[in-house]
Amino acid sequence: MSEIIYFEDTEVGSSIEFEPLTVSREEIVDFARAFDPQPFHLSDEAAALTHFGSLASSGWHTTALAMKMMVAAWQANPGMQAASLGALGVDELRWLQPVRPGDTLHGQSEVIEKKASKSRPEMGIVKTLVTVFNQRDEPVLTMKPIAMFRTRPA
């Protein structure tokens, strides 16, 4: 069993890589139908009437895929998942390029800031910069999640 990677073990500047993930047309349309049924997320025909030109994923789908890749990277190291206590929020989420059917995404997360929690000594706050790229290495998404991690028991 891996040792738990506590808040105290987290270092500013350290990063993890996300394994590639391919998104299908069906997944893009299914997510849009469930959560963001705007015409340009549902068909090429409707997207052709906008600056998207052809079907583009909902930004929320791209963001959910970023989370999926990040959790997979944590869970490849159980000591990292064991310390995760969710997140307070996210700053500066940006959708930089449309994500298209068949795109293969990859990405990384880098620790940019950490601070102890004043109100909750059992957890610390870690801010990361997450960047997701497509198969042409163009950034499609950046965001700065503010996550909580367990502190080492006294």
Next chain:
Amino acid sequence: MSEIIYFEDTEVGSSIEFEPLTVSREEIVDFARAFDPQPFHLSDEAAALTHFGSLASSGWHTTALAMKMMVAAWQANPGMQAASLGALGVDELRWLQPVRPGDTLHGQSEVIEKKASKSRPEMGIVKTLVTVFNQRDEPVLTMKPIAMFRTRPA
């Protein structure tokens, strides 16, 4: 047919209300399995080992539900959907309270800022403050999407 509500028709301070939406345990677990399979989003038992205490939705699920409610509000007024061109990103997304199985969410979106696009005269940029509440009127989510809307044709 409704008239299109162009960027020029958007007023700072104007707001729209979101119709209530109830989230089930199955939906919470299905979303988490697909995109955010951290233990506290999958079962009460695992959540009991964290500050969540019992099953809580992924923050990304709550955010996707906010989008779903917002798009439903736009599509109740087709002139509003017709002007929407997606979003550049979101600032200051905050998950303020866990969302639980059976919670009924409602919310609102208020225009807080608007500006013309320098590079793309066919669209303008509108920043809103979205707030989602639970059935006890506790805010569970706030965020500031930066959306693009069509400008009135010359």
